[in-house]
Amino acid sequence: xxxxxxxxxxxxxxxxxxxxxxxxxxxxxxxxxxxxxxxxxxxxxxxxxxxxxxxxxxxxxxxxxxxxxxxxxxxxxxxxxxxxxxxxxxxxxxxxxxxxxxxxxxxxxxxxxxxxxxxxxxxxxxxxxxxxxxxxxxxxxxxxxxxxxxxxxxxxxxxxxxxxxxxxxxxxxxxxxxxxxxxxxxxxxxxxxxxxxxxxxxxxxxxxxxxxxxxxxxxxxxxxxxxxxxxxxxxxxxxxxxxxxxxxxxxxxxxxxxxxxxxxxxxxxxxxxxxxxxxxx
Ligand code: DGL
Numbered sequence: 001x002x003x004x005x006x007x008x009x010x011x012x013x014x015x016x017x018x019x020x021x022x023x024x025x026x027x028x029x030x031x032x033x034x035x036x037x038x039x040x041x042x043x044x045x046x047x048x049x050x051x052x053x054x055x056x057x058x059x060x061x062x063x064x065x066x067x068x069x070x071x072x073x074x075x076x077x078x079x080x081x082x083x084x085x086x087x088x089x090x091x092x093x094x095x096x097x098x099x100x101x102x103x104x105x106x107x108x109x110x111x112x113x114x115x116x117x118x119x120x121x122x123x124x125x126x127x128x129x130x131x132x133x134x135x136x137x138x139x140x141x142x143x144x145x146x147x148x149x150x151x152x153x154x155x156x157x158x159x160x161x162x163x164x165x166x167x168x169x170x171x172x173x174x175x176x177x178x179x180x181x182x183x184x185x186x187x188x189x190x191x192x193x194x195x196x197x198x199x200x201x202x203x204x205x206x207x208x209x210x211x212x213x214x215x216x217x218x219x220x221x222x223x224x225x226x227x228x229x230x231x232x233x234x235x236x237x238x239x240x241x242x243x244x245x246x247x248x249x250x251x252x253x254x255x256x257x258x259x260x261x262x263x264x265x266x267x268x269x270x271x272x273x274x275x276x277x278x279x280x281x
Pocket of ligand 1: 158
């Protein structure tokens with residue numbers, strides 16, 4: 001049976017989701033590039049972290065969250081999470097073939113263009129690094145040249161950021177444990193393959209500085225925002241009123257005060273935040 005596809009409305013909001021606060025590192029670029037677009041942010045903090053969960057659980061969460069965002073009338077969805085993109089973007093695109101669904105993936109391609117030592121460190125969750133999608137990306141980029149990728153699963157790091165511990169002793173030592181071996185093995189380029197990690201950029205840079213090395217850090221947030229802009233223009237869903245600051249609203253499956261505080265501390269923003277629960281329909 002062929003189901004009629006819904007019409008999406010240019011006046012509607014863009015839905016952005018992550019396992020928690022990591023997606024705010026993507027939202028900040030979207031908010032800066034497209035200030036006139038209403039945004040709905042969904043933090044699945046009640047189920048974070050995704051990085052240590054089975055793929056089937058992440059697919060189920062992503063589909064339930066997308067259903068929720070579409071009930072809020074969203075015209076596009078940004079999967080602001082590498083782990084959820086790797087696990088669920090195919091299922092989302094299959095379920096909503098006419099919806100603009102934008103994902104994020106570790107920036108291996110820009111890293112290949114940038115590295116001089118031909119050694120690139122990739123920081124990501126266990127689940128992202130184990131995914132078929134990442135394997136395919138890795139194979140493609142490794143085949144295109146003589147670059148070696150050192151993959152580092154950063155177990156526990158997203159959790160620290162989720163707790164708001166950006167610079168605690170535990171976070172600083174986790175960052176050092178994960179970053180230092182990559183640099184000492186010769187990586188001159190580091191890919192932030194998890195949307196939580198830009199929030200510990202300062203800690204990563206401190207480790208690099210202590211080793212007296214020059215290292216480029218790749219965060220694809222700005223590229224994701226530009227890709228979304230192009231898709232909206234192409235599908236005639238760009239918001240028609242371009243000179244007005246649009247509303248920003250947030251939902252969480254965790255605590256609203258934690259998400260409110262994350263918005264304030266990480267981005268200096270103060271959206272209205274509601275606690276919700278979503279489950280498979
Ligand atoms: N922010 C997510 C990512 O980009 C995942 C963090 C987690 O929940 O483990 O992969």
